[in-house]
Amino acid sequence: MTALDRAWQLEVERHRAQGTSAAFLGTDALAWDGFARRARLDDTARRCFSSLERRDPETADWVRAYVDGVNDGLDRATAPEFARVGLAPGRWEPWTPLGVWLATHILFAGFPAKLWREQVVQHLGADAVALFATDGPGTSGSNGWLVSGERTTTGHAVIAGDPHRFIEDPGVYQQIHLSCPEFDVVGLAVPGVPGIAHFGHTGTVAWAITNAMADYQDLYRERLRRTGAGVEALGPDGVWRRAARHTETVEVAGEEPVEVEVIETDRGPVIIGGPEGLDDRVPDSGTPVADRACVTSPVGRATPGTHARRVAEPPTWLLPHARTTSRGGTPIEGAPAPCDRTHQTPRADPTGDVTQALSLRYPPRVTEDLGFSALLPLLRARRVADVDRALDLWAEPVNVVQAADTEGGLLHRVAGRVPLRAEANRIRLVPAWEPGHGWEGRHETPYAGLTDGIAVMANQRGPATSLGVEFAPPHRADRITALLTERDRWSAADMPVIHMDTRLASAVPLLDQLEALDGLTPEAAAIRDALLRWDRHMDANSTDAAVYAAVRGAVVRRLAAHPAFAALTTPPAYPEVFLPWLNLVPRVGFALEHLLRADELYGIDRAETVRAAVEEVAASGDLPATWGDTHRLSPWRALVPRQATFAPSRRPARSPTALKAWEVPPLAAPGTDPSTSSTRACARHAESTHRTPLLDGQTLPAAALADPPSEGPGLSGDHDCVLCTSAVPGWTDLSARGPAARYVWDLARREDSLWVVPFGASGVPGSPHHRDQLPLWLRGDLVPVVTDWQQLKKENEDA
Numbered sequence: 001m002t003a004l005d006r007a008w009q010l011e012v013e014r015h016r017a018q019g020t021s022a023a024f025l026g027t028d029a030l031a032w033d034g035f036a037r038r039a040r041l042d043d044t045a046r047r048c049f050s051s052l053e054r055r056d057p058e059t060a061d062w063v064r065a066y067v068d069g070v071n072d073g074l075d076r077a078t079a080p081e082f083a084r085v086g087l088a089p090g091r092w093e094p095w096t097p098l099g100v101w102l103a104t105h106i107l108f109a110g111f112p113a114k115l116w117r118e119q120v121v122q123h124l125g126a127d128a129v130a131l132f133a134t135d136g137p138g139t140s141g142s143n144g145w146l147v148s149g150e151r152t153t154t155g156h157a158v159i160a161g162d163p164h165r166f167i168e169d170p171g172v173y174q175q176i177h178l179s180c181p182e183f184d185v186v187g188l189a190v191p192g193v194p195g196i197a198h199f200g201h202t203g204t205v206a207w208a209i210t211n212a213m214a215d216y217q218d219l220y221r222e223r224l225r226r227t228g229a230g231v232e233a234l235g236p237d238g239v240w241r242r243a244a245r246h247t248e249t250v251e252v253a254g255e256e257p258v259e260v261e262v263i264e265t266d267r268g269p270v271i272i273g274g275p276e277g278l279d280d281r282v283p284d285s286g287t288p289v290a291d292r293a294c295v296t297s298p299v300g301r302a303t304p305g306t307h308a309r310r311v312a313e314p315p316t317w318l319l320p321h322a323r324t325t326s327r328g329g330t331p332i333e334g335a336p337a338p339c340d341r342t343h344q345t346p347r348a349d350p351t352g353d354v355t356q357a358l359s360l361r362y363p364p365r366v367t368e369d370l371g372f373s374a375l376l377p378l379l380r381a382r383r384v385a386d387v388d389r390a391l392d393l394w395a396e397p398v399n400v401v402q403a404a405d406t407e408g409g410l411l412h413r414v415a416g417r418v419p420l421r422a423e424a425n426r427i428r429l430v431p432a433w434e435p436g437h438g439w440e441g442r443h444e445t446p447y448a449g450l451t452d453g454i455a456v457m458a459n460q461r462g463p464a465t466s467l468g469v470e471f472a473p474p475h476r477a478d479r480i481t482a483l484l485t486e487r488d489r490w491s492a493a494d495m496p497v498i499h500m501d502t503r504l505a506s507a508v509p510l511l512d513q514l515e516a517l518d519g520l521t522p523e524a525a526a527i528r529d530a531l532l533r534w535d536r537h538m539d540a541n542s543t544d545a546a547v548y549a550a551v552r553g554a555v556v557r558r559l560a561a562h563p564a565f566a567a568l569t570t571p572p573a574y575p576e577v578f579l580p581w582l583n584l585v586p587r588v589g590f591a592l593e594h595l596l597r598a599d600e601l602y603g604i605d606r607a608e609t610v611r612a613a614v615e616e617v618a619a620s621g622d623l624p625a626t627w628g629d630t631h632r633l634s635p636w637r638a639l640v641p642r643q644a645t646f647a648p649s650r651r652p653a654r655s656p657t658a659l660k661a662w663e664v665p666p667l668a669a670p671g672t673d674p675s676t677s678s679t680r681a682c683a684r685h686a687e688s689t690h691r692t693p694l695l696d697g698q699t700l701p702a703a704a705l706a707d708p709p710s711e712g713p714g715l716s717g718d719h720d721c722v723l724c725t726s727a728v729p730g731w732t733d734l735s736a737r738g739p740a741a742r743y744v745w746d747l748a749r750r751e752d753s754l755w756v757v758p759f760g761a762s763g764v765p766g767s768p769h770h771r772d773q774l775p776l777w778l779r780g781d782l783v784p785v786v787t788d789w790q791q792l793k794k795e796n797e798d799a
Helices: 007-018 027-038 041-055 057-075 080-085 096-105 113-124 126-132 363-367 372-380 384-391 423-427 475-484 505-515 522-533 543-560 563-569 576-582 584-590 592-597 606-620 678-685 774-779
Strands: 141-147 158-166 174-179 184-189 199-201 205-211 218-222 224-227 230-234 240-250 258-264 270-273 318-320 357-361 399-405 410-415 454-457 687-689 726-728 732-739 742-746 754-756
Touching: 007 027, 007 041, 007 057, 007 080, 007 096, 027 041, 027 240, 027 258, 027 270, 027 576, 041 057, 041 096, 041 363, 041 372, 057 096, 057 372, 096 372, 113 126, 113 563, 113 576, 126 592, 141 205, 141 399, 141 475, 158 205, 158 399, 199 742, 205 384, 205 742, 372 384, 384 399, 384 410, 399 454, 454 475, 475 505, 505 522, 505 543, 505 592, 505 606, 522 543, 522 606, 543 563, 543 584, 543 592, 543 606, 563 584, 584 592, 584 726
Parallel strands: none
Antiparallel strands: 141 158, 141 454, 158 732, 158 742, 174 184, 174 687, 184 199, 199 205, 205 399, 218 357, 224 230, 230 240, 240 258, 258 318, 270 357, 399 410, 726 732, 742 754
């Protein structure tokens, strides 16, 4: 079914996993394709599937059945995007779902944050790392909460929450119902991956996850040299050893093909630099990153208000077949200037040699296991103990999981594989040639309990504290906990009041700075006084929230422009995939409360900075009427619609420079070949994707089913609100990230469970179910989870 509903989306994901996106998306996708090839994503997926065949042939057969169903559906798919780019659906291999999962989550742990920390330590010292340690541009987050039966109106547990990811069209999650004699499960599935890994309800047990913010990937500084036989790398024993090396060709639509040099040492694939260094041209100075429009998302989508371009000259790992072509982009009028890719000279290591390359060590490349053996046991689970055993098999990404069953069983634990290694590995880049940085087994995953009948997971420090380095600020978790304590009993229908809460606790440090100001002009004093009366809710219809965002943005820009941080504006010559983690303006924006509260900030007069910012806003005379005027939904699409992009005209088209890299979409059609295997039979028995009617008999205007409007709808919420619709303070108020779904799992009666997604179940433009849930998602409404097959209408005879 998903192969019919989400054919275009599935193919985008397959190409992204293979590193072949540029063949039809063009030069903007080349940076991601280069990373995917160098990181060996497709090869790792193949290895993991081969290992799965040996260790767990039943699950391997099940994945094959799923792939058979995808291929059958793609043969009949009619998605209009294929004609637009001249692409025909390709064939999925048995390991393709594993590749989709890996490509989706390879940046989930945020290993590029180590590049940022390295820069901070080099230029500001080790103490400065904590100032910027927060849920920044390279991380993802979610809310989740478990309320035990003693705190509900039914006496049975309720699990609720919302995963925060980049909002994409089609959506990154799909509501599905998988049913056969062996299991009957509803949940939010990831297209291209069988089963329901993250959010599911079997009728007697339910589970949900958030990102644990664990650190389980390492970056090694490598010493490489070319020899007559190839490339060698210096190991921790002082011996030069042969590194695996080959070249791969990346096809680029409208351009000459490009060769990528792939090198792998004993630590892992080399993803940055090579034997000749980080780049083949490293000028002494250049345009600071803070002045560029290069804030691409960690998943390779450019953040709102930005555009991305390829480097003006290729680094050594990109070798043109015939010629070097211009790879600049043309910004839309009013957009920031294009990125200038000039960089710092590579830093020298302690022995005086230039650090020339960085390799990535990540668990599935080492263990050949992505945790797919957990997927079937999750579908078969009947009690919390079953979920717990299944999660012992989980590998990547590392999650905090909550589960409950109809018999009162409760579970709150961490699941996933985190290697045991030196503390330095977790923090920064480590030298491959020094001993003491190898992996020595794995951490035991922690468990946690409930407090007063509730447990909250919102990426804060909690059960996963010992496994991570940087976590989200505690604001969302604290606010959810406070809201839950306001009532003695909760029902499933009560949960949207928590989903939609907009109080912004992180506003306090800036408001404290404002309160201390005197001697302001009358206009600036009026702004200060209004903000001190403000209720601190980031509501779309709030004028005060809009003024606060304007002042905050001005403060962020002024801090980022201060000479104390000048050295952080120009990064090394790293590939563009990693620039989001190195851009100073978002780093300052997301760490603003730390910077304002620090005892001392490198001689910066923060009071005067805030004073200048509020005077700037007062003098501008160009404030938005409400927060929702500028805080608008800006979803990512692989192809920009011809007529509109759901974004202001001043914003350049969203660029898939790295496509995405830490999330995916929903599910695909199961296999259809007859088999005596019970799991194959289960996989092909029945699957439905939920078509959700509007509540109260409402209808959508015809225009809502066609191309999106030129501007996205105004949103409530902000980065640190429970309603986490994240802008980029100091850069743009547009929101590209937010709740990719909302769910409420009721253990009293599954039929009383609720959910919603930002757009709809279908990914086919023009379908009645392409965008029918958007009005509900905007209002915070949820719709019932329909599990009675008699209430479902078959709309596609091909299904």
